[in-house]
Amino acid sequence: MASSLNLTTLSLTLPIPHPHPHPHPRPSSSIRLPRGSLQLPQFNKVRKALKLSSSQTISAFPSFASKALPAFSPAPLTLQSPTVFAAKGYKMKTHKASAKRFRVTGRGKIVRRRAGKQHLLAKKNTKRKLRLSKMMA
Template structure:
């Protein structure tokens, strides 16, 4: 059975291949077209023109490839890298014997009222107390420290 369409004014777009293949003439009077589908029974997977709405085989996607990404196994041999606390790395040093040393506080400003002996004492490095070793080593995991050095 042929279906007929009625258009008052018609200009076929170039993107639709079915309309460009139909022989039409433009006139001010109404145009009557008759399109015969290839199958008489139209389903939801077919368009009104009778051509199937499927992609070519080169463009079809497999459901497994489009839904799940490929699985990649990641293994760490020694575990995770620990991060060095950069502010602590600038404040602490290790001596040749493996002791942790730091600067003394109080040598940054207001130096006019401090005598020379006091400023000289504040300039020297001093060893970190043993009770603070765990905190410093936690902040600096790759510091080569001798815990038995006194």
């Protein structure tokens, strides 16, 4: 059975932990592989059919990833809302409050709006609106 098995060598750059000593003795004709290599059996198309069950992979040889490599779980990523940082002398309550008090200029500078800019300007005259619309550096 072992003599009719074709072997493929796959070289990986990942460090693979050495498995525990194999309970069966190795044949003397086995090939020694360099450290960091992995030897996988090719599946025989003539003898074995594809196994399409949920517990095995879609190939004739069992999955080596679950046995040889440790399982990695990705760290949960938490998305944070954008934060406006500026030299301010008080604590911002919300992001919306920061957006109302500060504005980014065309050059990328963060400047504070002048007082009254964020309030309703319907009852103010044109001269006062113009003065309030200018920004304070």
